[in-house]
Amino acid sequence: MSKNLINRDSKYIAEIEKIRFFPVAPIGGDGCYIIEENGRRLLDFAGSWGAAGLGYSHPAITEAIKKASKSMASASLLSYASEPAIALAEELISIVPGNIPRKVWFGHSGSDANDMVVRLLEAATGRRRFISFYGAYHGGVSGSMSVSGHSSQTHSPKREGVVYLTYPNPYRSELEDNSPENILKKLDQLFNTTCPPKEVAAVFIEPIQSDGGVIVPPSGFMKSLEKKCREHGILIVVDEVKVGLGRSGLMHAFEHDGLTPDIITFGKALGGGLPLSAVVGPSEIMDFAPAFSIMTASGNPVSVSAGRTVLKTIENENLISNANIVGKNLQDGFRELANQHELIGDVRGRGLAIGVELVKNRHKEKKAAKLETAKIVYRAYELGLIIFYVGMESNVLELTPPLIMNENESKLGLEILNQAFTDVSNDLVPDSVIEKYKGW
Ligand SMILES: Cc1ncc(COP(=O)(O)O)c(C=O)c1O
Incomplete structure (x- = not known):
């Protein structure tokens, strides 16, 4: 020390x-x-x-950073069509299952990625409410914090209209009434009473609830939740920030549950140690309005070159x-x-x-x-x-x-x-x- x-x-x-x-x-x-x-x-x-x-x-990351910083192709994506960012966007879209037209937004951290999604979906869908989970950690800036349910964030008020469900925890299922059936029943109750589903833009979910205690949901829960949300036009946002990009033993952790998310957020490992996050979502939502969620240095060539190398290295090694x-x-x-x-x-x-x-x-x-x-x-x-x-x-x-x-x-x-x-x-x-x- x-x-x-x-x-x-x-x-x-x-x-x-x-x-x-x-x-x-x-x-x-x-x-x-x-x-x-x-x-x-x-x-x-x-x-x-x-x-x-x-x-x-x-060594591959060190090399990529060195190369990208030697002749910087701008320091921003906002008003420049920058090759390394475009290439990383293409690569991220290619690893996400499904064939709908998709686009990518770049940020600096998981926090800003989830934050952007909250604001975007509220505006693009015209629905103001979200479903989240007790124990969820989606970030530390206002929007992403407002759909989080972690005990470390009691200092900041939650967003009005977010409803919280219990994340099913098989280890404690006999002690706490948190079986998937009961949680989905609770959601029905909410839909029928205080939270009409037509007001809900999306559900935010971690495929493994990480900061809440590394809880792996019981098989079938995610799929049933997805089905229920789809019946009401509620979008599925999967937060892959911590457990995505190969960590779970599949490229995406949501693949273990056979989910088909509408929006996926990436961060942490994506930057190979540099600040980088990404949101992948349907083009029709991601094109909602120009200059809706902008940050000057996002998509800068050094971070995105590191990101491209991360994806390549996961495969090569x-x-x-x-x-x-x-x-x-x-x-x-x-x-x-x-x-x-x-x-x-x-x-x-x-x-x-x-x-x-x-x-x-x-x-x-x-x-x-x-x-x-x-x-x-x-x-x-x-x-x-x-x-x-x-x-x-x-x-x-x-x-x-x-x-x-x-x-x-x-x-x-x-x-x-x-x-x-x-x-x-x-x-x-x-x-x-x-x-x-x-x-x-
Ligand atoms: C699942 C998940 N989403 C989002 C975040 C926020 O990421 P960051 O702290 O990099 O902004 C975290 C951070 O722990 C996380 O675990």
Whole structure:
């Protein structure tokens, strides 16, 4: 740990921009590792919250950025028909299933992508309401926050007219009445009473509810929801920002559920570590009005060239298949660890989007092991592994490692976590150490 960087960070970086779990201060990175000032290499199971989809300093990304920045074909797409942005738009459209005419909008982050969709759909459909889910995280700017339902965002008022459903969670289905049937019944009730479906523009959904606790919906739920929405002309917006682009073991996570979204939002891994997001949607909606959602530097040649290289590298290096193989090893490994560590209540996920829920009394009330989760994450850092936690009760270890992670690295991470669980159960991490790191 670098005391100097940590001190400067405390002094100059706004708290409102932080979710800190331990005092990591990287000065470099390569592959699946980040490097601290003293040269210590930390294996990264978090991959910068999924933004480092190809890891750090992937040679193909470094090369693409170098080339694009050497002779910049403008710094904006607003009033320039810029080749790299056009090419990336063509490529994104080509990987989205279906044959309707589609267009692409570029932004800087998942937050602005979902924000743009909220505003666009309200204007283009003339419908003011949206359906979302408790636990959903679609972003941190007004529009995307207003259709989110995450416990970290109670500071900002929600948008009028958004209705929230419970995201079905198979691990807690006996304890909480959250079966798909009941949730869809609730939607019918809303449609028949306080939320007439003709007022609803769209449903926003994460194919795996990530920040809400890496919850994989039970099979059939998404399809039934889609059917119900289609009956009323309600559009389907799928947020692939965190789990898309190969991470789930398919190119798009919505493909596991056989969904046909109208609008798809991409971000995080798309930029290969640079700020880049994209919305892919039907041309007739995306052409609603000129200059409706503009940001000067969006679609700039450097970010979109990195984006093109991300798509190419996923294919060239068979990263979707790797996500399946290494993801399965990790899930199997955690299930083995569950034999030794009572705290592990559930292991779930798809590909390299994995959640490990930590609970007390796992055979009965499954009480969130919040303090223990924070301590395990802290201890893992001390032992050489970066891993974060998510969930409405801050008790789910989240794995979104680079898709390039190999089996040896995944094994090493599991060994470190095994030790971290043991050390925490032996009280090696006092409460006072983690008090500074409240997470989120
Ligand atoms: C599913 C999902 N959508 C959108 C966002 C917002 O993305 P960003 O923070 O890059 O703006 C996130 C961030 O965690 C996310 O997980």
